[in-house]
């Protein structure tokens with residue numbers, strides 16, 4: 001199997017019509033682009049993010065585009081407790097009775113600095129947002145995901161999660177953890193035949209996080225979030241039903 005979007009694949013209008021999809025980091029960057037694209041294809045999107053104003057702007061855009069009424073969940077993933085994840089699951093259960101997918105985009109960069117100097121406080125914060133939150137949010141959502149006839153969870157990885165790189169510290173380690181979490185969950189749930197887990201490395205993409213990591217780079221040389229969203233769309237659609245436990249590239253090297 002190729003580890004990217006199948007050549008020539010395009011989303012059919014309405015292909016996500018019956019889907020309830022939760023997107024984290026939905027207020028900005030790649031998560032925002034995913035949320036808007038999924039809603040345009042008919043999904044009901046649950047927008048989870050840290051900044052209420054940003055979520056409201058995405059909510060308004062979806063309504064302007066004629067999408068279905070989204071749900072908004074302002075949540076700071078650095079401080080969310082298991083009780084709060086359980087409360088969110090209860091809320092979604094009451095509203096929707098199931099979940100057909102999660103796209104985990106929320107993440108922080110932390111410091112770009114040698115391991116020797118890495119601050120323990122920043123390390124913990126990066127691990128909480130980039131690794132603990134996707135794990136415990138997914139764990140809390142499992143009953144809802146199992147209630148779907150066809151559910152897909154997409155974690156967002158990075159090239160430094162596949163091969164560690166000097167100075168990328170907690171971010172690299174958190175993304176290596178995400179690759180592993182993807183494989184463990186995919187293996188554990190494969191027997192169900194209705195629930196799958198994959199990881200995507202977006203590659204260099206024009207967002208706030210990328211600008212923070214590479215301040216001297218010309219952002220116009222980078223793909224926009226909209227350009228890399230089709231791989232995420234394919235993964236949450238039923239067209240990728242056979243794909244489980246894979247690590248995919250939105251921008252594969254030629």
Ligand code: NAP
Nearest residue numbers: 025028029030050051076077078106107156204205207209
């Ligand atoms: P981004 O533009 O910085 O967006 C990150 C999103 O995460 C924002 O919506 C942010 O919310 C949210 N977030 C951060 N901390 C949070 C918290 N404590 N609680 C809830 N939400 C929080 O980043 P991006 O580039 O789109 O990144 C999306 C994913 O792709 C990340 O997992 C990233 O690691 C990965 N990635 C990106 C690139 C790239 O080149 N851009 C490359 C490889 C991997 P606020 O805006 O409200 O702070």
